Amino acid sequence: MAHARLDWLEEISYKLQESLEFPAVRIPAYSGDIRLLSDEDIEQLADECRKLWGIGYGPITDMLQTLENAGVVTAKCHLGYLKMDGVSRWSGVDDRPYVLIAEDKASPIRNRFDAAHELGHLVLHRNVNIDQAKSDYHLLEAQAHRFASAFLMPSESFPLEIKWPTLDGFLALKNRWKVSIAAMIKRCQDLEIVDSNSATRLWKGRSARGWVKKEPLDDTFEFERPKxxxxxxxxxxxxxxxxxxxxxxxxxxxxxxxxxxxxxxxxxxxxxxxxxxxxxxxxxxxxxxxxxxxxxxxxxxxxxx
Known part of the structure; x- marks a missing residue:
C-alpha cells in the first residue's frame, strides 16, 4: 500500500511540474558499497547536507520544509499499518526524490525523526537494488537511523549543550532540538558522551518514569506539514x-x-x-x-x- 501511495504522489508531482518549476534537487548521494559504509562516513554525509543547504549546526526548525527546499517532494498519508513509519525513493522519471511519511502514529517528534530517517535512505542508499535492500534490510535501517541522528543532532553543536547527561537535562533540551529523549540518549551513546553503564541507567530511568510509550512535552509540538x-x-x-x-x-x-x-x-x-x-x-x-x-x-x- 505504501508504494502504491508513493506512485500516486509521483503522478501528482509530474502533473504539477508540467506548469511549475519545483526547487532544484540538492541531495548528495553515496555511491560506494554500503557494507563498507562506516559510522564516520555517515556522520560526514549528514554534515555535507547541512553545509550544502547552508543551514548551520543548530536545531532543524521544520524537517519537512528542509527536505522540500532541497528538492524533495514530501507528503503525509494514513497507511493503515502501524509498523510503517515512512517510505522514500528516487524517481526514474524526473530524477527527483520522494518521501511519504505515515500519519498513523500521532507524534510530531516521531514524524520529524522519520523524515530525517528517509533522508538518510535517499542519501546513503540511492544505488541499492531491491534484492540488496531485502537481504541487507537491518543494515540499511541502522545506517538511516544513524544518519537521522547525526543530521538532527550534529556532533559539532549538540554535545556542547549537554552540561550533564541526565534525563532532566535531556528534557530541558527537548523543546529546542525537537527530538525525543530516547533519541538524545542514543546520540550520546553514538558520540561516546556516556559509557554503556551510564546509558543503561538512563534507559532504565526512562522506563521507570513511564516515558517509553509517551514522553513529557510530546503534546506541546505541532505536526509539520508538507507545503x-x-x-x-x-x-x-x-x-x-x-x-x-x-x-x-x-x-x-x-x-x-x-x-x-x-x-x-x-x-x-x-x-x-x-x-x-x-x-x-x-x-x-x-x-x-x-x-x-x-x-x-x-x-x-x-x-x-
Missing amino acids: ILSRSLRMLVENSILSKSSLQGILGIPREKLEELCGVEKGYFFNDSNAQVVDIRLRVNAPRTSKVHSTKSTVLDFPKK
Whole structure:
C-alpha cells in the first residue's frame, strides 16, 4: 500500500511540474558499497547536507520544509499499518526524490525523526537494488537511523549543550532540538558522551518514569506539514492554469486520497470555482509512463521560502 501511495504522489508531482518549476534537487548521494559504509562516513554525509543547504549546526526548525527546499517532494498519508513509519525513493522519471511519511502514529517528534530517517535512505542508499535492500534490510535501517541522528543532532553543536547527561537535562533540551529523549540518549551513546553503564541507567530511568510509550512535552509540538504540493495546486488553480476537477479527472486518484496527499483540506475538490480554464490537450506521445499528461502550459516560477 505504501508504494502504491508513493506512485500516486509521483503522478501528482509530474502533473504539477508540467506548469511549475519545483526547487532544484540538492541531495548528495553515496555511491560506494554500503557494507563498507562506516559510522564516520555517515556522520560526514549528514554534515555535507547541512553545509550544502547552508543551514548551520543548530536545531532543524521544520524537517519537512528542509527536505522540500532541497528538492524533495514530501507528503503525509494514513497507511493503515502501524509498523510503517515512512517510505522514500528516487524517481526514474524526473530524477527527483520522494518521501511519504505515515500519519498513523500521532507524534510530531516521531514524524520529524522519520523524515530525517528517509533522508538518510535517499542519501546513503540511492544505488541499492531491491534484492540488496531485502537481504541487507537491518543494515540499511541502522545506517538511516544513524544518519537521522547525526543530521538532527550534529556532533559539532549538540554535545556542547549537554552540561550533564541526565534525563532532566535531556528534557530541558527537548523543546529546542525537537527530538525525543530516547533519541538524545542514543546520540550520546553514538558520540561516546556516556559509557554503556551510564546509558543503561538512563534507559532504565526512562522506563521507570513511564516515558517509553509517551514522553513529557510530546503534546506541546505541532505536526509539520508538507507545503509544496498544496501551494503548487493552489497556485495553478488561482492562475486558471488547471482546475480542481481536471486534475482529479486526469490522475484518476480517489478524491479523499488526492486531498490527503496534496495536503489540502477535506472537501477541497468538491468546490471548484475555476472549472473554466485554459484548454488542456492530451499528448500523442507522452514521454512518461504515468497515466495521462497535458501539453506544457506557461511555466510559473515557484516562490522560494
